[in-house]
Amino acid sequence: MNRALELATSIAHNAPLAVAAVKQVVNERRSFSDRDAFAEQDRIVAPVLASHDAQEGAHAFAERREPHWQGR
Structure with a gap:
């Protein structure tokens, strides 16, 4: 249970x-x-890769900081 949590x-x-x-x-x-x-998976994932959060993740990684997710 602890591992699941x-x-x-x-x-x-x-x-x-x-x-x-x-x-x-x-x-x-x-x-x-x-x-x-693969096409169906790409259809679902493509908007995520083009999102503000994807850019934030890349910037946070480059700046060596925790990302601030906004869900957009």
Whole structure:
């Protein structure tokens, strides 16, 4: 139980848009055909990669600081 709580806390500290996208991919994966799986995953993840939070993550990494996620 302690390990599960540690994992949940670790996940919660990540960018909310990225966490939501991963959850969506995991939940919808069964409905993707094998042929279309990568395209469907890209459809879900692409907006995250173009988001303000993605830019913030890159800037925070370059500046060696913690990111300030805004969910946009």
